[in-house]
Amino acid sequence: MTGPTIEDPGRARRTDVLTAAARARSAAKFAAAETAIRALRKRGEPVTFQAVGREAAVSHTFLYGNAELRRRIEHLRGQRRRPAQSPAPSSPGGGSADENSQTSTLVAALSAELARLRKAHRDEVTALRAALERAHGENLDLRRELQNRAPF
Secondary structure, eight states, X not given: OOOOOOOOHHHHHHHHHHHHHHHHHHHHHHHHHHHHXXXXXXXXXXXOHHHXXXXXXXXHHHHHXXXXXXXXXXXXXXXXXXXXXXXXXXXXXXXXXXXXXXXXXXXXXXXXXXXXXXXXXXXXXXXXXXXXXXXXXXXXXXXXXXXXXXXX
């Protein structure tokens, strides 16, 4: 067993200095996160843990670990999602007649573009398969010719 310990005054001072430095770093990170949140909101970008962490150069652990920042980011993130989740329809079809017309025109145009891209993709795949078959045939011919020429 050890005897009574003598408190090292230098150790207490070093501990105080390290504690003060840690508090200063934490305060700087908090300020950076606050600044990042304000900048994201000003630019109209979504306020998420990833966006704030990237903008403020702080870890997700710091953001989640700080109760005040966590509540604020979750609140702002929730505000951004709510309007998209509950749109208020202005007519029985979910929008005005003009909006429905624009939507159906857009859907038709996108559907036609998708059909065109799918056909182009099928044609390209068919051409690539034919080229691969030709290459395999040539490879086989070259192997046979090499086998006939080389004395093994």
